[in-house]
Amino acid sequence: xxxxxxxxxxxxxxxxxxxxxxxxxxxxxxxxxxxxxxxxxxxxxxxxxxxxxxxxxxxxxxxxxxxxxxxxxxxxxxxxxxxxxxxxxxxxxxxxxxxxxxxxxxxxxxxxxx
Amino acid sequence: xxxxxxxxxxxxxxxxxxxxxxxxxxxxxxxxxxxxxxxxxxxxxxxxxxxxxxxxxxxxxxxxxxxxxxxxxxxxxxxxxxxxxxxxxxxxxxxxxxxxxxxxxxxxxxxxxxx
Numbered sequence: 001x002x003x004x005x006x007x008x009x010x011x012x013x014x015x016x017x018x019x020x021x022x023x024x025x026x027x028x029x030x031x032x033x034x035x036x037x038x039x040x041x042x043x044x045x046x047x048x049x050x051x052x053x054x055x056x057x058x059x060x061x062x063x064x065x066x067x068x069x070x071x072x073x074x075x076x077x078x079x080x081x082x083x084x085x086x087x088x089x090x091x092x093x094x095x096x097x098x099x100x101x102x103x104x105x106x107x108x109x110x111x112x113x114x
Numbered sequence: 115x116x117x118x119x120x121x122x123x124x125x126x127x128x129x130x131x132x133x134x135x136x137x138x139x140x141x142x143x144x145x146x147x148x149x150x151x152x153x154x155x156x157x158x159x160x161x162x163x164x165x166x167x168x169x170x171x172x173x174x175x176x177x178x179x180x181x182x183x184x185x186x187x188x189x190x191x192x193x194x195x196x197x198x199x200x201x202x203x204x205x206x207x208x209x210x211x212x213x214x215x216x217x218x219x220x221x222x223x224x225x226x227x228x229x
Contacts, residue, residue, distance in 0.1 A: 004157075043158075043203070043219045050214065058216075090157055099207040099215040100146045100165040105157035 003027070004106035006091050012112045019078040021109050023091030030096045032074035033103060034058075034066065037088040049074055050097060081113045116141045116208050120220035123201075127194055127227050135189040135223045137178075137204035145206040147171075147180055147187040148217070152201045161189075161202070194227045201225070 007022035025032065033048040035058075045058030047066040055066050063085060067075045074093075078085055088110050092103040121136040139147065146165045150158040162171030167182035176191045187204060204220040 006157075040221070042221045045216060048214075048216075056214065092158075097215055099209055100163070101207075101215070102148055102160045102163055103217055104160065105150075107155075107157045 004091055004093055004104050006089075006106040006109050008109050009107060010110050010112075012114060013078075013081050014114055015081060015083060017078075017081050019081050019111070019113075021076040021078075021089055021091075021111070023074045023076070023106060024072050025074075025093040025104070026072065027093070027095070027104075028071065029093035029104075030071075031094045031101075031103075032068065033092040033094075034064075034074065034076045035090045035092065036060070037090055037108070043090065046076065083113050085111065086113045087111060116145070116206060116218055118204050118206055118218055118220040120202075120204050120223050123222075123224035125223060125225045127225070129196055129227055129229050130193045131227075133189070133191040133194045133198070133225070135202055135204075135225070137187045137189065137220060139185050139187065139204075139206050141185070141206055141208060143208060144182075145208045147178070148205045148207065149176070149178055149187070149189050150203040150205060150219075152203065152222070154200070158203060194225070196227050196229055199225055199227045 003026045034046045035043045049068040065077045091106045094101040094103045117140045148163045149161040151161045162173040164171040164180035170179045201222045
């Protein structure tokens with residue numbers, strides 16, 4: 001089974017801090033994704049990556065950046081955290097670009113910005 | 115643009131009742147379709163998928179058929195259990211510029227099953 005591991009289940013940070021969310025997958029998947037999930041808004045794609053050192057903006061990239069230095073690891077960075085970034089963050093991976101490929105999700109990080 | 119519409123929840127059922135969660139989509143091409151389930155406090159798990167018209171995906175007693183003529187992918191289960199209580203997401207996969215593929219999710223439907 002694919003295992004996608006997010007480093008923290010719960011995280012509390014202060015406004016203005018630089019926040020790192022880490023995600024690791026163990027199945028040599030090419031593609032990795034970061035979403036945020038908010039009540040009434042569903043899942044929204046922040047950034048994704050189809051290869052090491054490669055990144056593409058999703059639907060809501062403002063205020064975020066990402067890093068993919070190794071194939072198995074994809075980091076989401078909040079450059080200067082704000083209260084409107086309080087949310088559930090979900091990482092996902094998929095084997096390759098084929099549109100029949102499902103995405104496999106981690107358990108999520110619930111981030112609170114105070 | 116491409117989109118997914120799910121029936122609003124919550125859906126509340128008694129154990130052993132029949133379940134239907136409606137999902138319709140709008141897409142310019144021929145997307146793949148997925149159902150994901152999210153149990154409390156967890157991430158999303160793939161429940162089933164279908165990649166072309168008339169395909170039926172099935173898993174754990176759940177089924178959904180890719181209906182191109184009605185652009186639908188309704189989720190069904192003949193007899194629900196309390197352990198099926200979760201949020202269910204319908205999603206489609208589409209291609210956009212650069213050869214990338216993305217998932218578009220519906221808003222999710224919460225299912226509550228009581229004994």
